[in-house]
Amino acid sequence: MNRHQKEKADEASGPGRPTLKTLAFMTGLGVTTVSRALKDAPEIGAETRRRVQLVAKQIGYRPNRAGVRLRTGKTNVISLVLNTEHEIMSFVSDIIYGVSEVIADTPYHLIVTPYSRSQDPLDPIRYLVETGSADGVIISRTQPNDPRARYMLERGIPFATHGRTDMGLIHPYHDFDNYAFAAEAVRHLAGLGRRRLALLAPPVELTYHGHTLAGFADALSEVGASEIPFNTVSIDHSIEQIRMRTAQLMRRESRPDGFISSAAAATLAIVAGIEDAGLKLGRDVDVVSKQSSELLHLFRSELLVVNENFRLAGAELARSVLGWIGGAAPGTLQSLSEPGEVQAYRRPA
Amino acid sequence: MNRHQKEKADEASGPGRPTLKTLAFMTGLGVTTVSRALKDAPEIGAETRRRVQLVAKQIGYRPNRAGVRLRTGKTNVISLVLNTEHEIMSFVSDIIYGVSEVIADTPYHLIVTPYSRSQDPLDPIRYLVETGSADGVIISRTQPNDPRARYMLERGIPFATHGRTDMGLIHPYHDFDNYAFAAEAVRHLAGLGRRRLALLAPPVELTYHGHTLAGFADALSEVGASEIPFNTVSIDHSIEQIRMRTAQLMRRESRPDGFISSAAAATLAIVAGIEDAGLKLGRDVDVVSKQSSELLHLFRSELLVVNENFRLAGAELARSVLGWIGGAAPGTLQSLSEPGEVQAYRRPA
DNA sequence: GCTATATACTGAAACGTTACAGATTGTCAC
């Protein structure tokens, strides 16, 4: 037994997980051949290929991620970048599950990269890109002129945004049609005879703030209703602040008779504020709200809701990033989710 | 210039991120010396050490994760294993932020490893251990005799559980004192004159089901109240099912005058069921519920709440796992979080 | 002046993978 064979035997008898070397020893082939056979390279004989793949499956071979990553630079990691203060709670949970669903039968792992209020949102992105920690990135809280998207485009790292940008640059995104949501909400309220509508919008810096406002404004003039300004707070404000501002607004003579809310948690605060002012939901005022889980109707059956599916969003975003990594054109990886109808509560059977 | 120096120069002039080789070239030292200088090894001269560390900081050197991982087997990854169907929504979000908070200034990354209803809960754990994908694991939905904990103990991989086991084996955990919660809730309801109490418990298979039931039972006999059985549903059941069962129960002659609920979402369903039966919260029945975010009081001001802080749990769990990885004794990494008092709603100023 | 010993540093090897540049066959044309 020469030195070479001894080494191979040592390796194969070791208790650790199998490597290409183990497979090479077992099949009697070279490491290179095994490597190529496993990835269906054309210059490997059909029988050899089948044999190697069979043995690999039998002994449960799994490529070592560190080896692949070191050699090729491919991390097989998707990073989801989240704000630790301002993400909607169900957004975090659902988008993670949506992404997971899609990457489940791929070699990808999902890492969560959080950043806090105090940090520059660009920080985590720079970290990821500079350390080459991920093959693809998903970001939320997208802005019209988003430095993160710009940065990643410059650096050529695949990403997808939840929400659109408006910089004339092309990249994958998934978005909910908030223009349509706001417009539909206005029309629905108008249909109920409401004429003086207030909007609790997303924070100004995010792109969908603009979409929401546009849908709101266009539909207002379409139905001939008017806006009661309510822009001292956004859905990013605390429950207490929204509640207080709502109560203040509702005590004024020129109070709204309809609300549109872009987030479910904020809607709870609006309703509390309305009731603080001694008014009654459904009688004095109607509220249309987006929600991502079916809870608002339990809260107050008078609420009118439109559902936004974050799990779907996560799945779409993951598909987009994987698509881009796989070489698809970024422009073909954009999707917009249309809102369903405004739903009133229906008593269960 | 000999072959060796040429290589070094090539490397140093390259556009990629700096490696140990880059640092070695810049400082005129060997790669080995640089490596040891960066980790404060004792056999490196004090001045050399400072010099290397200075240069490393200046050019923003960051160790290549794949290199470290391949050489040492250390992944610098913590995996959070989550069920995609039954985790409480805010649990996912908060625990991720709690973990992130703790690992923020460490080299650790957080990967989320989900598993679905159909899967054996052991599957994702096996995958992580077999592929060596993480240095530490955090699991939730802990059972008294938990095969996952047993498996990881056998394999010697550090982990922490959210909730305790009861197998006579020692491992890090963080738990909320659900015995105390249930007991306090009973006492509070008794203090309000409620004598016939129903408990919406966690699913039977989880350890804290037992804790909750024990606290409930002990306090019942302590205050001389009686139990109205309500064990056809658990907090894992759907909102609709809980609502229906609650309504059924409340229409019976022997209906409870007090509820204790182990989860906020389930509480919404209980309240809906109570109201479906034509009864009124605070008058006909009182409800004490755990919650992880301050929303229940907005929902119905009559609700009585006890807060459970999942963000804290995430932080504790992360600290435990890191501690175990760092060599601390598993038995010293266990913590129990005591519930605060039962809180009634106080009108804001 | 010599050996022993501590101090400060270094090259080579290895972790598991893939890419490059061959090497060995067999087949076919002529």
Next chain:
DNA sequence: GTGACAATCTGTAACGTTTCAGTATATAGC
């Protein structure tokens, strides 16, 4: 029989890191 060529396989090097086994120099002991 020879050269060309395709088909199939192989060894070596490299990715960036740490560990092992040194090497060189200075200091101390006597």
